[in-house]
Amino acid sequence: MQRHTLKTRLTVTMLAISLLGLWSLSYFSTQVLRQDMEHMLGLQQLSAVTLVATSLDAAINEQGSSLSHLAHSLAPSMLERPERLRQLLEGLDKGLQFDAGLQVHDLQGHLLVSAAASRGGSVPPPYVLPAELNPARVTVHASSRLSGLLPLSVPMLDQHGQRYATLTGFTNLRNSNFLSRLLTAGYGGSGSYMVVEPDQRLVIASSNPAYVLGNIPPVGQSALVDRFVGGYQGSGVTRNSSRTEVLASAHRSELASWYVAAALPTSDAFAPVATMQRHLLLATIVFALLLGGLTWWTLRRQLAPLMDAIHKLTQMRVSVAPLQALSVQRDDEIGRLFVAFNGLLAALNQREVALQQSERKLADILDHADSFVYLKDREGRYLYANRRVRTLFQRTMQQLAGRRDEEFFSSASVAILRQHEQAVWQYGATLRVEEPTVDRRNGRAAIYQSVKLPLRDQSGEIYAMCGISIDITERKQTEEALRIAAIAFEAQAGIAVLDTNLRILRVNQAFADITGYLPAEVSGQPINILRSQRQPEGYYEEMWRTTRKHGVFRDDAWLRRRNGEDFYARGTTSAVYSVRGEVTHYVCHLIDVTESHQRETLRLQQEAAHRDVLVREVHHRIKNNLQGITGILRQFTYKHPQLEEPISHAISQVKGMSVVHGLRGRAADGAVHLCELCAEIADQVSALWQTVIRFDLPPLWQPAGVADDEAVPIALILNELILNAAKHGGRDHGGVDIRLRRTAIAQQIEITISNQGLLPAQSAATPDPYSGLQLVQALMPRAGASLNMRQQEQLVLTTLLLAPPALQITTRETPCTT
Template sequence: MGLAWRHVFGSLRTRMAAGLLLGAMLAVWGSTISLGYVLRQEMLATLSAQQYSVVGLLADEIDRSVNERMRALEVLAETMDAAVLADPAQLDHLLRHQPVLLSLFNWGVMVTDGTGTALIDFPESLLRKGNNYADQEVVQEALRSGRSAVGAAVIGRTTHQPLVPMIAPIKDGKGRVIGTVIGFINLAAPNFLDEIGANRFGRLGGYLITEPKRRIFIAGTDKSRVMQPGPPPGINPVYDRYVDGYEGSGVARSSRGVVELSSSRRIKSTGWLMQSVLPAEEAFAPLYTLEWRLLAVAGALTALAGGLVWWWLRRELKPLGEASDMLEAMRDGVIPRQALPIRRDDEIGALAGAFNGLLETIEEGEARAAENTFNQRLRGIVAQVPGVVFQYRIGSDGHHSLPYVSDAVRESWGLAPVDLARDAGVLQQAVHCDDRGAFAESLRTSAESMGPWRLEFRIDHPLRGVRWMRLDALPEAGSEGCVTWQGFAMDITDAKASESELRIAAATFETQEGIFITDADERIVRVNQAFTAMTGYTAREVVGQTPRLLRSGRHGPEFYRRLRESLARDGFWRGEMWNRRKSGEIFVEWVTISTVRDQQGRLTHYVAAFSDITEHKKAEEQIHQLAFYDPLTHLPNRRLFHDRFEQALAASARSGSRGALVFLDLDGFKGLNDSRGHVVGDQLLTEVARRLSLCVRESDTVARLGGDEFVVILEDLDDGECSAAAHADRVAEKLRDVLSQPYLLAPSCGGEAVTHRCTASIGVCLFQGHDLSRDELIRRADVAMYDAKSAGRNTVRFFRPEGEGLRAGSPL
C-alpha cells in the first residue's frame, strides 16, 4: 500500500494537479471558514444582546416585586409601637386585618420583640411563636442597624422548608429598634418567583436565580435545582465571573457537561443574580445549518475544479506518461530495451531523443564489460570464502581428481592445486591414517545416493601438524557415469580445541569446592553441585539473586568495603567468611573471589570458590580450649594464667596502678577425695570455680593451677599502697566467706546428696609494674598462703617483705 501511494505521488502529473487543486481549495475553503467565523460572531453578539435584554427585564420585575413586599412590611412596622407589641390582642387584631400583606408572603408573617423572640405568627399552624431567631444573621443585622433587608435563603427551623425572609425593623418614638416584622417566601411552594421560573428561554433553555454569596440556586425553571449548589469555583469560568459581579453574557461548558449560552443581571434590592441559560446547540442551530450548506457548496466547487485540472494535465502530459510506462516495462523485463517514440516537437520530445542516444551508448559498453566483470566477481568471491573451494570428480574410468581447487588449499592442506588436478590420491594420502576409511566410505555413499557429502576428518599438514577439516559438497551426475562434487572444506581445528576446553572447564566446575559465578551487577548466574550441597540452595533458588542471600550478619560494612577494595585493586580476595545455610545454620568457609574482565578490560563476572572449614575451626577451638583452659572447671590453666599475669604487670607498669595476686588452697580436700571419691571431689572443684568467678569483676582473672589450688589476679585497685591492700583484703575475705558456705554434692553411686563444708587458706601479694618478676610474685603469694595454713586455716594472710621470719600477716 505504501509503495502504491509513493508511486502515485511520485507522478509529475499528480503533483501538478495537486498543486493547482490545493491553490483552489485554499481560496474556496479559506473564504468559507472566514465567512462562517464572521457569521458565528455576529450571531453570538445578537443572541447575547437579546438574552441579556430579557434577563434585564426579568431582573427589574423581580426587583419591583421585592421592593413592593419590603415596602408593605415597612408600612406595617410604622403602625406598631411598644404599646402594640406589649398587647397581644391588639397585635393579633392588627395582623389579621392585613389580607394584602399576607397574600404577598406565601409562608406567613411573624413579629418579634427586640430580643428576636416571635410574639405572633400567621398562620399559627407553622408553630413559630415563642421561638427566638436572634441567631439568624438577617435578624441580628435588622436589630443592630435598624434597616430593612432581604435575608439569605435558609431551611426553616420548625417547618424545614426552603425560605427567603424579608425583614423590617419596628422602632419607637426615639428611633430605637424594639422589634421586627418578618415576611417569609417559601421557595418550595407557589410564590411570586414561580411566574418567572415557569417560562422557558427557547426550547431547552431556562431561567435561574442565584444567591452569589453562597453560590446556590433559589429559584428556577427546574424546581429540582432550588437550594442546590451551583458549580464550584474553577468548573465554569463564566459562572465564576457572574458571581464576582460581571453582568453580561458568555459561552461555557456547564457542570453538567453541556455547552451553554448564558446571561446574568444582578437584582439590586436583593443582590441575587437573574440568569438565563440556553444550550449552544439550540442557540446556534440556524448557524450550523448555514455552515453545512456553505461546506457543501465549497465541496462541490472543489470537486469541479479538481476534475477540470486533472483532465487538462492528463491531456498535456500524456506523451510523458507513455514514455514513463515504456521505461518501467523495460526495467521490469516486460519488453526489451528499445528507443522511445517521439510524438511532439517540444521539451518532452527532446527528452525522448536524448534518452535514445544514451541507450545506444550504454548497450555498447555493457557488451564489452560483461565477461570481465563476471570473471573478476567470481575470483573475488572464491578468494573471500573461509576455506577451500573445490571440485572433486570421479571419472567414468574410476579416476579421482580435483579439476578445480582454490589457492587456499596451500595454507589449509599444504598441497599444490596442480598436483590435486592430476590425481586426488595426493589428498587421500594427506588424510590422517585413522580417518581414511571414513573418508572413502562417505565418498562412496554420496556417489551411490547422490546425497550431500559431509564429513569431519583430520589431515596431516606438512608444516602445521594435524588439522581438523569439515567438508560439505553436493554431487552432480555427468555423462557416462561421471560424478562431480561442488563444495568447500573449512579448518575447524580451533573449534575442536574450544570444544575440548569447554569439556575440561565443565569437569573442573564440578569439583569438591563450592563455586558460584555472578555478573558485573553481582547477580548469580551459575552454581555447581558442591555449592548446593554446602548451602542447601538449588541453582533455581539462587540464580538471579545476589550473594547477600548467604550473609550471616557476623561481618559489618567495613569487612565488605575492604573486600571490594581488594577486588578492585588486586583482582582477587581470599579469606575466611561466615555465611548462613538455607537451614539457618551458620558456617565458616575459606573463600577465594576473582574478577573476570573482557578484552577491553571491562568487568564482566565474579567467580567465587569456597570450602567449608567449620569442622576445622571447631577443632582449632577445641585445641585452644585444651591448651589454655582447665578441662574440669573451664577456668584458665597455668599457661594462660602466666600470660594474663604478664599482661596485668605490663598494664600496671603503663598506668602506675596497683594490683594483687590472691593464692587459694582448699582445706581438707584430700580427705573428701579419699572418702567420697573423685566424682564428688570434681563436683566440689567445679562449684568452687563457679563461686570464685561470681565474686570478682569481669576484668579480673580466676585460674586453676592444679589440684585444689586456685589463683585470682585483681587489677586496678584503689590508689595508694594502704588503700590497695584494704581493697584486696575485702575481696579476699569475700572469697573466703563464699567458699566456706555449705556444698551440696551427689555421690557417684547415685545415693542421696551430702552436704559438705569446705574452707580455704588464702595468701595475698600486692604488685605494681615490673618491680618484681612474675615468678617472685607467685612465690610470695604462695608463702602467704602457707602462712594462712599455719595460722589455723580458713584465714587470709598478706605477704610482708620485711623479714622472712614474719613473712605474712594482716594488711593493716
C-alpha cells in the first residue's frame, strides 16, 4: 500500500468514518444506558434509603419509649435526694442502651443529677438542655459540646401529667449502638449508609466507621449535598469528600432533623456500562478491520480499468504515435470518465488543428501586412520575418534565419538598430523610435517608424525581441512639403479651408487681417458669415453650384467684415477632390480690391454720365428729325389728299419710333418703360385719328423695361394694334380700351386692347406688307411674346403677352409716369 494512492486514501477514509460512526454510536448508546441505569438505580437506592430512614425512626422511637418508661418510674420526690437518685440511675439495667450515661435537668434546664452508665464508669459532661425542648415528645439532637455523644431527652411527668424535670440519655456514637446496628449491612458491595445531621453537616452514624462523626462536603462544593441539606429527598450523582464520583440518595427522618443517605461509587453502579463499552470497542475494531479489508478489495477490483488506463496513457505519453481513445467497457463513473476523456481528446485534436490553422492564418496575415514584422534573439539574429522583410532582403525564411543586420544595412544603421534592441533586452520595456537606415546593397536611405517589444515565456524570461516597422520615408517627405506649403499658406491673399458643409476649418493671417475675424473665432463657423446684402439674391448659391459642378469659380463680389463693413473682394473658390473623385474640401482665396473697385466704379460712373448726355442728345436729334419727317409727310398730304390714309398710317409709324427715342432721351437710365410706351403711342393715335382711347394701369406698378433691341419693334407693334382698333371700331363706337396687367406667370405682362366690331371670317391679304397684321407678325420677338385676337360678343379683344427676354422686370414698385 502507498499512502498517496486513491485506494489507500479511500480505505483509510472509510475506516476513519466507520470507527468514528461506531464509536459515536457506542458513546451515544452508553450515555443513554447510563442515564437509564442512573434513573433506575437512583429509584432503587432511594427506596433502600427510605426503608432505612423508617427503621431509624422506629429505633429512635424504641429508645425513646425505654427512656420514657424509666422517667415514669421515678417519683418527683427523688429530686430532693440527688445522690440517691444518681445511685439509682447507675444501678439500672443496661438494656436501656444509653452507654454514655444519664442526666436529669430541672425545668430551667439546669443539671440536677448526672449518672454514669455503670458504677465506677465515666459521668457524661454537663449538658445544657436547649431552650426549645418540646416537653410533649422525645427529642433527639446533637451538640458540638458533646462531641461523639448522641443525647435523647424525654419529659418527667408528675401524677397530674405536668413536667417537673427532663431525663436525657446519652449514646456514644463511636461505640456499637442502635444506629450502628441498624446500618451494619451497608449498601451494595462498596456503598455505604450514613445518618447526617444537616445543621452541623455532621455524620451521626454510618455503615462505614471511617465516616462516623465526619463532616460532609462544605457549602458550594457539592450541589447535590447542598440540596440534601436543604431538604431535598431524591437521587443524583456527585463527588464525596474524597472526590470519588458516587450515586447518592437521601431521605429525611420524621422524628429527628436528620436525613439518611446512601452512596455507591459510580464505578460499581455503572460497571455493566463500562463492560459494554469494552465489548463495543473490541467489536468496533474487528468490524473496522473487516470493513477496511473489504473496502480495499472492492476498490482494487473497481479501479482496475482505471489502472489499465493509466498504464496506457503513460505509454502514449512516451510514444510518438498519435493519441488513441480509451476503450469504454462499462457504464459507470469510470466509464463516463473514459467517455469524457475521449471527448476531451477529440476536442484537443480539434484545437490542435485549429491552432495550426490559426498559426497559418497569422503567418498569412503577417505576410500580407504592410508593416515589416520580425523576431530576433539576444545576439541580433533573425528568428522570423514576414514576407515584407524577406522581400526587402531578397531572402527566403531558411536563408534569413540566423542572419544579422550587418549583411543588409550600413555600419552606422546597424549601430542604431543594436542600441535600440539592447535597450529592449536590458530594460524589458516597449520602445517606439524612428530609425534612419541606409541599405548597403543599393545605398537607398529610408526612415522606419519602429515598435520593439520583448516576448516573455511563462516564467517571465525574455526569449525574443519582436519588431514592427513601417517605412515612413514618403511621409517624412510629405511633412517637409507640408511645412513648405504652410509657409506659402501665410501669403498676402486671404485663404480659408472649408469642409463639405461649407464650415471654416482653417484660415491664414491674411484672411484675419482682411475680414477682421481671428482664426479661433471663425473655426467651425459657416462661410455665410461673410455674406453681404449688396450682392444680388441667389448669387452665393449660384457660386457654390458652379464650384461643385466645374471645380472652380472666379469672380469679384461684395463681402462683409466682422465690424459690419462691406468690402469688394476678388476671389477664387476651388474644390478639392479625393482619389475617388469626391469633393472633400473647398479652398477660398480672396484679395481686398475695394479701393481699386471704387476707383473703377467712379470712372465708369463718369463715363456713363458723359454717355447718357451724348445718348440723350442723339435721341433728341433723332426725335426731332422724325418729327421733321412727319411734317414733310403732312405737307405731302395737303398736296395729295387722295393719299391721306396711307400717309397718316406712315405718320403714325414714324411717331411710334419717335416715341421710343423720346423716352430714351428723357429717362435717366436710358430705359424704355412699357407702360410709358403704351401711353405715349395711345395719345398719338388718339390725336391723329380723333378717337377716345382709355388707358387702364394699376396705381402701384413695377415698371418693366423693354429690351434695347426690341424697343422699336414693340413700339411699331403697339402702334399697329392700337391704330387698327381705332380705325375699325373706335371712332364711331365709343373709343378704344387699353389695359395693362401682370399675369399669374412670373415676370409676364398682358396688354389687352378692346374695341367695338367684328373679326372678319378670314383675314384678307393686306396689299401693304409694312402695315397691319403682317407687319405685326414680322416684328414679333422670337422669344417672350405672343399675340391673340378673339371675338367676345360685340367686342374684338386683342391680347399681347410680353415676358423676358423681350422685357426686363424690376423688383421695386413705383408709379408709372404716363
